[in-house]
Amino acid sequence: MAVKSAPTADGCTGRDTTSRRHLPLKVIDAENVRAGRVRASRMGKRRAAVLIALNVLMIAHVIQWWISGRTVSPIEPSETMYTLRDGAINAGFIFFSLALLSTLILGRWVCGWGCHIVALQDLCGWMMKKVGVRPKPFRSRVLMFVPLLAALYMFVYTPLEPRLFAPPPHDKFPGFSNHLMTEGFWDTFPDPWVAVPFLFLCGFAVVYFLGAKGYCTNACPYGGFFGLLDQLAPGRIRVTDDCAQCGHCTAVCTSNVKVHAEVRDYGMVVDPGCMKCMDCVSVCPNDALYFGFGRPKILAVQRTDKQGRAAWSLTGREELLAVAAFAVGFFAWRSIYDAVPFLMALAVGGIMAFCAVKLLHLARRRNVSIQNIELKSGDRLRPVGKLFVAAVLVALALTGHSGYIRYHEFAGNRAYARVNDFFYQHNMPEEVILDSPELPRLRTAEFDEAVRRGLTHFSRCEDRGLLGSADTRIKLGWLHFLNGALDESAGFFEAARPMVRPKLRGTIDFYLGGVYARQGRIEEAVLAYSSAGEGGTYAFAALVKQGDLLAMLGRLPEAVEVWRRVARIAPRFAPAHHNLGAALRRLNRVPEALEHYEAALNLMPHDPDTHFEVGDLLTQLGRGEEARPHYVEAAEHYRELAARRPNDAKLHFQTGVALTRLGDEQAAAGFFAKAVELDSRYREFLEGGE
Template sequence: MKSGCEGKETGTKRSISLPVLNNSKDNVELIRESRTSRWRAGALIILNVLMVAHFIQWRFMGTTVSPIEPSESMFTLQNGAVNAGVIFFSLAMIATLIFGRFVCGWGCHILALQDLCSWILKKVGLTPKPFRSRLLVFVPLIVALYMFVWPTVARALTKPNELPLFPAFTNHIITTDFWATFPPFWVAVPFLFICGFMTVYFLGSKGFCTYACPYGGFFGLADQIAPGKIRVTDACNQCGHCTATCTSNVIVHQEVKQYGMVVDPGCMKCMDCVSVCPNDALYWGFGKPSAAVKKTISRNYSLTWPEEILAAIVFAASYFAVWDVYQIVPMLMALGISCVTTFVVLRAIKLFKTADLSFYRFNLKAAGKVKPTGLVFVFIVLVWTAIVAHSGWIRYHEVAGSRAFQRLQIPDELALAQGDPARWLSAVDVASIEDGRRHLNAAKDFGFFANADTLPKLAWFEFLAGNTETAAEILKTASDLQGSQPRALSLYYRGSILNRLGRFDEALVNLESAIAERPDLVTALEEKGVSLWQLARRDEAELIWRKAIGQNPNLPLAFSFLAGA
């Protein structure tokens, strides 16, 4: 039998104890290299190559299998669209319920980026230190419930009695719009950098998995009742190699000693601990699940309870500040930003509370004096939090303006039918227009980016307020930023407004572009007929109006146009 190192465990309240190795040259390489790490790296590389191949195949052929992303399951729950994502997520959950959390460790592209970051940091002499929080660890589960349970609950609470709880399922396994649910490239790059690299640098290996991944929220629960676990034999002598090697921040040697297996739901079955064990005492096998074991080990955390509460407040505030701001920050990116913000804010506060503080090899404060590196750190934190706070201010105006838009009572058709819709506005409309213009103009004038979702709303407010030229210009900006169906609507409204301004040639171009994007947009046909009529192309106008009525017989304006022709 191989022999491991001997040692005794020492520690403090805020540290994790590991056996102490003899500081001699013979013991420098006591922990052997993990054999499975290369296999896992190969699996993750193949995964990323297949993802790129999937994208390339879609670009060349125009049709492909829908994204194999767990987030796609939301569309199944909301509108019954069965896609490859929900199939993958379902199979992954079943596998986790049996074998444990292997899918995370061996089949996640975000985890691959995090492991790459950890590897790079270690190559330059920086070892990510795990950030351990009592409260933030529940964030993934909360977000998972919001994404995958709340839609069904909301439907049950609001649906008419005659409608079923679940929508009728339809086949959406094949798609022609593969990238529709993904952010644009210029957002995807910082998204991956924040979630795959920055979270590791600040929160430790697999920091995003621990504090932000909603899929991990469910996988962690499933792992608790899975019979497949990392288990131990009597050959274990508590050398601590397993814990030192674990990239999931699990205290392996303590858990296997106390429970005979790893019970931490953060264990992603990377198998490094099994590979490096000098006594071959660890193995993966079936047996009693974690849920059947009473947890008795006292965990060590990075924060005191007051700090925990502050961390939860900072996390929530920063999350709602950046989520969907400018309509470009997706949920997972917002979670990653919130993780980083929480860490740096608490570390900056600690800098002014303690006499000594370091971060990696950087000495931020010593003997009560803030070092130059500490001042640089404070400056970076101030810039970062200022950007987050500014995003929150912009997001407030975006949300408030959108709520004002929802309060409008005047129908679009009535407003567009009049050269000046002011006399048709109710008191609620007038107040909503004033609020909406104030909020959305603030977001537009002081934001770093234009919001393609709120610009059309601002344009409508301006039109109702009598600022027709301004409305047309804002809609032009919006249509340049938008794609597909939203762009078609902006072009339609701009064409309609240009008709009211007498700019019929320009209106016709916009309306034809809208119809090209959405042939089913019958109201655009109506307005196109108006443009043609005013341009003295009356035969064409009549044909267009008849076509519109053919698609929708309930078009009183088209009938009145034909009657007047």
């Protein structure tokens, strides 16, 4: 008869005693810690104080930014990605660099003393301990590589990706720039509400299922690098000859390090999971442990002939199942509905791996428990076990659905990338696409197919997703626009607008302005451009378009104000002065108009339109002699352009008009004839006396 075993410290609770892998610990276990036979760590309180202070400082940092609107950029290792990718030197990069350098000397200490996720895990572990739960580690020999892979993805692949895979102009490193201070403190963080599931998943759920440092061991990308560098560090927990192998150190280590065995075998702790929390040093009854410098782990010499064996939780097949479940969970949930950040998706993957293995145990084993809860006993699934199975099946169903949505997002993004490639090849940025008359002529069957595929896949996400995604809606807005479905395009941009952060609303307003203008909803387009002009990537382009539309509507005083704003923002932007001159001329404010046309001429001295306008204004002011050289310049440049673009009727016509101003009717007649030949509408102009 198989008898249920007592929970062990290796993370596999409730194994059958029939299992040949069950190895009871020879050293002191958690029961003895509870019974007070291991003295309390003095370091625990000190470390808790440091971590509490760290969290208070983090909150103070956010509040200071909230109040003043500007602060030091986030002191988060993840910010290093932006330094490596965009050259933006920020506080996070400096912090992470110093942390890595110090790890090379002192070992992996930042995790234990300077990480808010460890603080969260410690808090959750402490609360669980209060209710009698001592989470045991989930040790997978494959998932332990997740942190390093995640680190390589974040800090190597992500910075290189725009250079290696994306088309230029992103192919060159832009050079370093100073981002130590910022106004957009929260720009690179997920929405604040995400903190709630994040704290629950990366805190309670991870600690309960994967162990006290489950996130560090199975997910944390920063730990991936810290663990690697720790192996080179001379600073380690070391032992004197006074060790009696009592195991108190191992019993208190929340990083699941077999301290007593490692110091016995190597004279030092070699496990890269050691966070230098100093609990083991503090509780050692013989004061045999200390933090000191010497050989690093990679040069460690084994002092005993004992084969230290890691206590893995999983068999080979279970490892495969865990890896598959991790991958499904991670890829299905990552970024779903713009809500699940990378670090949280790693936690979800780890929990999925644990649950998949537990399901397998429930199917195959007679007795199964999680921590101190028995799910199955003597081949009978207990009610709590049924609840667990039901919860896991619901989670799996949700994961399957998320995977379906993520697949369509992925396929949609591939099609969308092809659409973007097309625009890049034709040198058409978004502000040009929105009102480009060239687009219908340039489109290819391949482009149309990419638009169609993008619409199909993103529509699936939109129609079948449980929540909406701003990113998907913006892309649907664009694809419908390119497909000529302007009502749908406007609808998706409008739906996305309230979902994005205020800073990004200007961009969507800019898109909306373009769509409304195409729909002929000019008043709404003016409002959208006005809003977009308040700030953001397209603020300047939006003001330019707003000025154009106001002039088109005949709202000239407003157009003048907008163009003045544009000219103030970019005094060397010649079209601002030209258009300002045009609006003022229509308002019959001739001297002011002349002033701005002349400013435009200084910036683009060969522009025939501006020369022509200056000539006309000078004539109007009775300064005919001064006007003549401008007509000469205008005629000359128009003529050159007409020679280069012989099928452009307008250029021939304008050349004729400029020559007429110069009194050369004979030469003008030839250009007028050519204009009429190319476009018969010019006959009406001429007959109308233009």
